[in-house]
Amino acid sequence: MPLVTAKRTGLVDQVIAQMRELVASGEWPLGEKIPPETELVNALGVGRNTVREAVRALSHAGLLEVRQGDGTFVRATNEISGAVRKLCGPELRQVLEVRRALEVEGARLAAGSRTDEDLRELTACLDSRDAAVQRLDSADVIVTDAEFHRLLVAASHNPVLISLYEGIRETVASSVATTFNPEIPPEQHVSHTELLAAVRDGDPRRAAEEAGGFLDELLSQVGSDPGQAEESGQ
Incomplete structure (x- = not known):
């Protein structure tokens, strides 16, 4: 499932939705590291702050886990x-x-x-x-x-x-x-x-x-x- 450039309205919500779908579908497998920030910025066509805010929201929901110095990993496939x-x-x-x-x-x-x-x-x-x-x-x-x-x-x-x-x-x-x-x-x-x-x-x-x-x-x-x-x- 390729990432697509986000529209200019509700950027963070759009990025969150795309990332959530990649996790739920298994495109980003459980326990694996997601693409680095630079790659996500380029694929999505948004700024670093937008990507960081989306990652922060999904980490708070428990789907992602940010490991300092190691990257961001898929922790769960859904919020429950x-x-x-x-x-x-x-x-x-x-x-x-x-x-x-x-x-x-x-x-x-x-x-x-x-x-x-x-x-x-x-x-x-x-x-x-x-x-x-x-x-x-x-x-x-x-x-x-x-x-x-x-x-x-x-x-x-x-x-x-x-x-x-x-x-x-x-x-x-x-x-x-x-x-x-x-x-x-x-x-x-x-x-x-x-x-x-x-x-x-x-x-x-x-x-x-x-x-x-x-x-x-x-x-x-x-x-x-x-x-x-x-x-x-x-």
Whole structure:
């Protein structure tokens, strides 16, 4: 997605809108450095102060992070995720607490609202996740586990809950990455088979209990060891 010269009205807002779209679309990937100020000035056809003000606004929103002497990096893909990252910071316990609040309700609602297509997608994703656990493939576990929980919340068909959860996808993936321990044998890792079974059976109470159970276990581990949990807890 190429940058285009901004019009002369509302320059800062136009630059902010373009930068936000580049972040949201993945053109500027999460965790990567954005182009330097000089390049942005030339591409946009605006002054340095306009670019700096736009970067400052997006940094305040949590989408960008300015690192003195190193450049500006993409920190989140949307404002909700940026806000969650600001609130949670690096604290794993706070991230898990937010996950629990959203995922327990998502599972409860999914048990009563899921469609056959939802179940097919959840089953396929969980199969991929379990295969990755068997291989102790950390990268695939992170991707497939985070996607399973996203699909579970999506099966709630509650647009507000889905939107909120979408905003913390990066922090969910980060918490999975933090809590997955490839040194543990596959059979000792958390299984989501019963969680999916409860959703398939249309049992909201059991689904909520299953969704909260493994996160409660992780939270208890984090409470006893502030560093990180010792076991897989996706």
